Amino acid sequence: MINLPISIDAIIPEITLACGAMFLLIIGALSKRIITNTLSYAAVLLLIFTFFLLVSLNWDTSISMNGFFVMDSFAGLIKSAVLLSMAGVLALSTGYMKREEIVAFEYPILVLLSTLGMMVMVSANDLLSLYIGLELQSLALYVLATIRRNSLRSAEAGIKYFVLGALSSGMILFGSSIIYGFAGTTNFTAIAEAFSANPDMKLGLSMGLVFLLSGLAFKISAAPFHMWTPDVYEGAPTSVTALFAIVPKLAALALMMRIFCEPFMGLQDMWVQILWVLSVASMLVGAFAALTQENIKRLLAYSSIGNVGYALIGIIVGGTGGLGATLYYFLIYMAMTAGTFGIIMSLRREGASLEKIESLEGMSKTHPVQAYVLAILMFSMSGIPPMAGFFGKLFIFESAIAGGYIYLAVLGVVSSVVAAYYYLRIIKVMFFDEQVEELQYETNVPRDAVIIVSILIITGLVLMPEPLLIMTQNATASLF
């Protein structure tokens, strides 16, 4: 190995991904034909290759790049999940993009670049690297939202997402500069040291933290910063919606966990209050606002808002128990969402993609297997045992009760009952209503593979809920 002034071992996966993305970009740009599909499969392979590179790394805590970059088992687990779910999302979307005639070859490359952004976010150990990662992923996602250029709705969704996203990035930047102003450093470890050396800066730091937190709340679409979510989910092509729903929030949640556990641990009494409000508001908005939705993508948008509310409970509780529960919950949520979007993308009615919930009418008669899969996913989303979604909720509420947040747990279960109503509605439409028009299911091997993996996780977890729990708890233990 060449002797470099700084060690690059820890960021080899990121470098690989960046180089690979550039390489694919050049191939795509130089190619005479449009080779979106080939590039997509190449991107999936690249993601999986990067995943194996990541797994082969040493996951012991190490800080490199002059304190910019941290690699620990927490980052390792989150990055693995990001890489694999991104590969899954790409597998889900190739068939859909082809059918919808969205042939921009930039699509897989933008996905790769947003993945890279998320990986940098997760490993950020400095406010600057945090911002670089966040912006890289956000910019890629803005473009993805508008990828269907000739569609007014897609363009509207993209602009809306961009304007609000830029505002939130601005807030994060503003918050970071306040924090820098008080602490005199942007490094996470140094901020924590500066604070413990001089507790008087608490007020100033919490000012900065509030801005930082508001910006991050935009990214995870926690209420009351959720306004963009339903519109963007509805307007963007469904494959992009799937991506929005599944991956970026995990990276943003992981980032939140890291900044709360490292630089701002001393301000716990401050941020817990903010998160409490965010969590309760998200759960309630997610439960009640979804009740009247007719569009299935909007419904899933509100469902994701609600789910972020549950995930935040674990962060509020803190400790390996709480954070581990959040991770557990969110990983299962990702698996469920992947399956759900897979089914939705496969369905067509009268040659058009599915948008309305009513369009699922009578699906159980024409496509019983798919209908049962979707029903299982919906029961899992509403947290009914023995599906995996139940275990996610179980550990979240277990941590809340163990941490003494009983009211939060009560609000959580009550809103989960309200939310069960609209999940049941999808089942009702599929099973209890009579069919009006013919519904087509389009088979696509990579997409069906993702659906099968998702349903196996959802139904099989009951047999072995333990390994994932150990994994998430060990990962979060490295934060402390």
Next chain:
Amino acid sequence: MIEFPLLSLLTFLPLIGAFFIITIRGDSESVAQNAKYTALYTSIFVFVLSLYIMLTFNPDNGGFQFKEKVEWLPSLGISYTMGIDGISLFFVMLSTFLTPICILASWDAVKLRVKEYMIAFLVLETLMIGTFCALDLFLFYVFFEAVLIPMFLIIGIWGGPRKIYASYKFFLYTLLGSVLMLLAMLMLYSQTGISDVETLMQNPVAANLQYVLFLAFFASFAVKMPMWPVHTWLPDAHVEAPTAGSVILAGVLLKMGGYGFLRFSLPMFPEASDYFAPMIMTLSVIAIIYTSLVALVQEDMKKLIAYSSVAHMGFVTLGIFSMTTIGIQGGIFQMISHGLISAALFLCVGVVYDRLHTREMSRYGGIVKNMPKYATVFMIFMLGSAGLPGTSGFIGEFLSLLGTYQVNILMSLLAATGMILGAAYMLLLYRRVVFGPAENRDALAMPDLNSREIGILAPLAVMVILIGVYPAPLTSRIEPSVDRLMAIYQTNIGKTLEPKKATLVDAEPLNDSSEPISLTYKEQAHD
């Protein structure tokens, strides 16, 4: 030596049958036929296996038998623990006994999606047995809650005109109660670090915590039971569910509430049970009288039986929360008896509904002439429901009232009027449907019971009379477990009630006096 996991086999056998049904391929006619037979044979085999378990069950042992324990979530100390005692044994039997009957009852009535219907019933059987066998808080919850899924689909897919409303109401009502119980379980777990039911029974939590936990468990079990005033989902669910769905709902699912009180509330929260007993007894008495009155004015046969179920379940809670050995025995017996009788009554309604497609009582009348066999079996169940001596209904209600009488005379007096009202509405139902003016030609043209229907109803009729005349095989197995439950209850209340010792001493003679009655009763039973 590792003991053979009989209970797990019993629990998951129906699931294996369901799996085989999934794999059936071919044209829809033969698929339906094969699915029916596979489901029937599976459920009969499960019943035979449960008979074997009942016969090898040691009646002298009040503790848990056939125990199994496998690590499930070792880092949290949660394991897959199964076992039965005298209290749960007969609920398991009830589940395995009613499932083949349900499958037979749907033989011709269900024409749509037969394959899925049979799968739903087999899955439901697995979950019911699992609920009664689970000896870990969270395992119990998994089974208890998962029951909602097949039942929701059964009501929603194969139900009547207002099936959507009924299925939603059933699901959301029960879910809301259950999630509160889940929180209480988590609280209990975080306080003690134990999720094993048997260990938890020995270690009651602090008294002030017990009140909250009791109420949360109560929220779940009271809805499931159902107790007044959270019973309103039951008439809707019963009316809209297909016949077999009503049978399982009335026969087994309602018993999960009473079972829960016995398994969790009484031994784990003795202090709170003691504190809330007057409230629950009051609610029970209101349920008995109020729902009996409501039943009197029903036009829909299924609705009438549904309201009568609420009243009969009132006797169960009354008996259980009298906190006397005899009352608890009565409660258990009443649940078993009601499981048989109400199931049979719904089947009887199903028989005429299949012929005339209406449940309005006024559309029938005088059918004793053309359906004498039907009139006979219907009479047995009608009288059983009214609590006639010689049927199982009498023993359950009598023991419950006896237990209540030892604690509160007024309550038992008021509840006893419920027996009169019960006789009134059942006789009214019978008079209007079976006797009465023979005005409806189509009702008079109905053929009598066919051999399949006799095959369904006869075992139930035999059981109702058999255990009504000779209840000893049941009571002898139930009694040691109830004694053990009472012993745990007494010691636990002693543990948590240190400062209030005086009241405990006052309460003692009441419980002593129950002993002789129990003995004489048993002697009579053996005669």
